[in-house]
Amino acid sequence: KNEVEQSPQNLTAQEGEFITINCSYSVGISALHWLQQHPGGGIVSLFMLSSGKKKHGRLIATINIQEKHSSLHITASHPRDSAVYICAVGAGGTSYGKLTFGQGTILTVHP
Amino acid sequence: EAGVAQSPRYKIIEKRQSVAFWCNPISGHATLYWYQQILGQGPKLLIQFQNNGVVDDSQLPKDRFSAERLKGVDSTLKIQPAKLEDSAVYLCASSFRSRGDTYEQYFGPGTRLTVT
Numbered sequence: 460k461n462e463v464e465q466s467p468q469n470l471t472a473q474e475g476e477f478i479t480i481n482c483s484y485s486v487g488i489s490a491l492h493w494l495q496q497h498p499g500g501g502i503v504s505l506f507m508l509s510s511g512k513k514k515h516g517r518l519i520a521t522i523n524i525q526e527k528h529s530s531l532h533i534t535a536s537h538p539r540d541s542a543v544y545i546c547a548v549g550a551g552g553t554s555y556g557k558l559t560f561g562q563g564t565i566l567t568v569h570p
Numbered sequence: 571e572a573g574v575a576q577s578p579r580y581k582i583i584e585k586r587q588s589v590a591f592w593c594n595p596i597s598g599h600a601t602l603y604w605y606q607q608i609l610g611q612g613p614k615l616l617i618q619f620q621n622n623g624v625v626d627d628s629q630l631p632k633d634r635f636s637a638e639r640l641k642g643v644d645s646t647l648k649i650q651p652a653k654l655e656d657s658a659v660y661l662c663a664s665s666f667r668s669r670g671d672t673y674e675q676y677f678g679p680g681t682r683l684t685v686t
Contacts, residue, residue: 463612490672502613502661502677509672545612549673556601556665556673557626560612 462486465546465561472568478533480564482546485527492558493520493531494545502545505531536568572596574678576662582684588650591681595643595664601625601673604637604647605661607680613661619645649683657685 463484472478482491493505506513506520508529513520517536522529533540543565547558575594583589595602600621605613616635618626621642630637634653639645649656659680665673 492675494677499682501679502663504675504677507672507674547612556667556675557603557615557618558613558675560614562610562612 462559463546463548463561465544465564467564468562469565470567472536472566474537474568474570476536476568478536478540478566478568480531480544480546480566482529482531482561483527484529484546484548484559486548486550486559488548488550490549491522491529492547492549493529494547496543496545496563498542505544533566538568538570541566541568574662574664574676576660576678576681578681579679580682580684582686583652585654585685586651588648589652589683590649591647591660591662591683593645593647593662593678595645595662596666596676599664599666599676600642601665601667602639602645603661603663603665603675604645605663607659607661609658616647616660652683652685654685657683659683 466481490509492507494502496502517534519532543563545563546561577592602619604616607613616630617637619639622639637647659682661680662678663675665675
């Protein structure tokens with residue numbers, strides 16, 4: 460079993476739909492990261508959170524430390540949101556920010 | 571603020587050849603990471619530097635991969651000799667300590683390597 464599991468692996472939506480991507484992890488963490496990767500492009504950090512909820516534009520990320528679970532929500536989805544969304548967890552202590560990644564969720568939003 | 575720079579962006583080589591990738595992190599970032607991302611998978615950490623010292627290289631195939639970060643700034647990752655299974659995107663990232671044990675990582679555009 461991977462330390463970081465994402466679901467679903469693939470997600471197709473129509474423009475305007477509300478989207479949820481889930482992430483579960485099995486290790487202790489100092490922070491959880493949501494990352495976005497466009498085809499052929501590098502990785503962009505969307506959120507880093509260690510508790511509660513963060514919002515940026517149409518994106519919302521939540522984390523439940525007790526349940527070791529996080530969700531990324533996209534409201535009013537748009538075709539430009541099509542990308543791979545990756546959940547990653549950072550260990551604390553002397554790991555200096557080392558991240559363990561999920562396998563990614565491929566999101567396709569159709570107009 | 572300039573981002574993490576990587577070169578080349580694309581490289582095609584034949585198996586058993588050698589290849590080197592270069593990374594210039596964001597100025598002032600002490601921690602530098604090299605990741606390998608195989609198509610359809612999440613990135614896998616190959617090596618992590620703190621300044622010019624290695625923090626973690628447990629998943630680096632040391633028989634063929636090597637990396638260095640001289641003077642604690644730029645870094646190079648080398649593969650010698652390359653195998654077909656090394657075809658992947660090689661990502662470089664750098665980070666700074668933001669609060670407590672949390673680090674904000676910034677990723678470069680990656681180098682797409684194809685081994686034929």
